[in-house]
Amino acid sequence: MSVHTDQSPAAVTVLGLGPMGRALAAAFLDAGLRTTVWNRTPGRDGDLVARGAVAASSAAEAVAASPLTVVCVVNYDASDAVLRQEDVTTALKGHTLVNLSADTPDRARDTAEWAGRHGIRYLDGAIMTPAPTIGTPDAVFLHSGPEELYREHRPVLAALGGTHTHLGEDTGRAAAYDVALLDIFWTATAGYTHALAVARAEGITGAELAPFAQGIAAILPSHFTELAADTDAGTYSGEVNPITSAASTMAHVVHASEAHGIDASVMRVIEGQARRVIALGHGTDGFTRVAEVIGRS
Numbered sequence: 001m002s003v004h005t006d007q008s009p010a011a012v013t014v015l016g017l018g019p020m021g022r023a024l025a026a027a028f029l030d031a032g033l034r035t036t037v038w039n040r041t042p043g044r045d046g047d048l049v050a051r052g053a054v055a056a057s058s059a060a061e062a063v064a065a066s067p068l069t070v071v072c073v074v075n076y077d078a079s080d081a082v083l084r085q086e087d088v089t090t091a092l093k094g095h096t097l098v099n100l101s102a103d104t105p106d107r108a109r110d111t112a113e114w115a116g117r118h119g120i121r122y123l124d125g126a127i128m129t130p131a132p133t134i135g136t137p138d139a140v141f142l143h144s145g146p147e148e149l150y151r152e153h154r155p156v157l158a159a160l161g162g163t164h165t166h167l168g169e170d171t172g173r174a175a176a177y178d179v180a181l182l183d184i185f186w187t188a189t190a191g192y193t194h195a196l197a198v199a200r201a202e203g204i205t206g207a208e209l210a211p212f213a214q215g216i217a218a219i220l221p222s223h224f225t226e227l228a229a230d231t232d233a234g235t236y237s238g239e240v241n242p243i244t245s246a247a248s249t250m251a252h253v254v255h256a257s258e259a260h261g262i263d264a265s266v267m268r269v270i271e272g273q274a275r276r277v278i279a280l281g282h283g284t285d286g287f288t289r290v291a292e293v294i295g296r297s
């Protein structure tokens with residue numbers, strides 16, 4: 001029987017008090033849970049303690065205080081630095097650990113393997129929305145690992161608000177969704193940032209461009225659905241926009257940018273991917289053919 005059976009199930013520990021860790025702890029407090037907090041650098045828990053959080057003097061003391069520990073630090077190098085200290089690992093034995101820090105699927109699987117070796121019950125997770133959404137209906141959490149363990153802790157995790165989705169028993173699955181979704185977010189943000197620079201060089205303000213940029217964004221939801229189906233089916237249809245035509249428009253972006261001395265290397269890479277697809281004989285396909293070609297050696 002695990003060591004935590006005499007502890008209140010409505011108790012939780014949060015390790016890591018950056019903007020996200022603080023938001024998680026605040027949501028647990030708002031839900032009336034006994035919340036113990038710890039951060040590597042002292043002094044980040046002031047507001048939380050004022051609201052009733054218990055400040056632990058060490059990470060080991062923090063994890064010993066609750067049957068469930070949520071860790072949310074910058075990445076898994078950081079969570080390893082905290083969790084793999086001998087006294088912390090020992091204190092976690094028989095407890096549940098949920099790692100909501102972001103990193104790669106392999107790091108998540110490696111952490112599950114480490115946890116298993118030390119008798120720690122482990123769930124991995126990813127947070128897909130910004131800190132201010134935590135505790136609101138807009139928050140989005142992804143979870144992976146043993147489903148039974150997820151179900152057991154689901155009521156406490158629900159205090160974080162929003163939508164929680166268990167993606168499967170493969171511990172790396174939440175991180176796999178996370179990196180795929182971050183891929184979209186950062187390339188889209190980089191594209192928009194670049195567009196703002198090109199527009200500014202042409203005397204167009206951000207405010208002038210933004211309504212039309214919103215128009216592009218409005219196309220994307222149905223575009224995403226269609227491209228996903230096309231890629232899953234392996235059809236890579238170029239009926240609406242063959243990649244030869246797409247590559248031509250990419251070249252316009254490169255030339256217009258470089259005429260203003262603006263680095264166009266990202267678009268050059270994208271155009272290069274399109275040209276490679278054409279060179280491989282898929283010129284009548286759509287841009288989604290890149291998804292198949294990009295992994296070829």
Ligand code: NDP
Pocket residue numbers: 015016017018019020021022039040041042044072073074075077078079081082100101102103127128129130131132
């Ligand atoms: P950061 O990603 O900047 O992480 C800060 C936290 O990591 C602090 O608690 C910091 O401690 C700790 N940390 C860093 N290095 C170490 C280390 N070597 N040992 C121990 N602790 C360390 O801030 P956030 O709180 O915003 O993010 C936490 C996680 O949540 C990240 O993985 C992030 O990607 C994810 N996330 C954040 C979102 C947001 O809106 N902020 C949105 C979605 C996900 P110290 O104070 O001592 O430096």
